[in-house]
Amino acid sequence: MSELKLCQGPDCHTYHTQDRLKGIKGSKTYQTRRRSNFYYGNHNFCDQRCLYDWVNKYIELGLDHFGRTKEPKHLTEQNAWYKSYDWDSNYDNRTYVFRNGITKEQRPLTEAQFNDNNYTLNER
Numbered sequence: 413m414s415e416l417k418l419c420q421g422p423d424c425h426t427y428h429t430q431d432r433l434k435g436i437k438g439s440k441t442y443q444t445r446r447r448s449n450f451y452y453g454n455h456n457f458c459d460q461r462c463l464y465d466w467v468n469k470y471i472e473l474g475l476d477h478f479g480r481t482k483e484p485k486h487l488t489e490q491n492a493w494y495k496s497y498d499w500d501s502n503y504d505n506r507t508y509v510f511r512n513g514i515t516k517e518q519r520p521l522t523e524a525q526f527n528d529n530n531y532t533l534n535e536r
C-alpha cells in the first residue's frame with residue numbers, strides 16, 4: 413500500500429465528520445484526514461475549507477516572504493496575442509486565428525499551431 417498523505421489544513425481535525433472520527437470506544441478522536449491523494453491546493457488539502465483555512469492563516473506570511481506586487485504589471489501589445497477560433501455558419505469547421513487583445517489585429521493560425529502550447533507570437 414502506498415504512503416498516505418495528511419491533509420495540510422490546520423483545522424482539519426476539528427471538523428466533526430464520521431470519517432475523521434477514529435479509535436476504539438472510550439478513546440476516539442477526530443483526526444486529520446489521511447488519503448492516498450487529495451484534489452485541492454496542489455494535492456495537499458482534503459477539501460476547499462481546509463485549503464482556505466491554510467490560506468487565511470498563512471497568506472500574509474507568504475506574501476511578505478515571496479514579495480508583494482507593489483506596482484501594476486503591464487501586458488503590452490507585443491504580448492497581447494491569444495489563440496482563438498471562429499466556426500463557419502454550419503458549425504462544421506473552425507478557422508483558427510491569433511488575435512491581439514490590444515490592437516485587435518488578427519493573423520491566420522493552423523490547427524497544429526493552435527494545439528501547440530509552445531507556439532506563440534508573444535515575446536517571452
Ligand SMILES: [Zn+2]
Pocket residue numbers: 419420421424445457458459462
Ligand atoms: Zn482537511
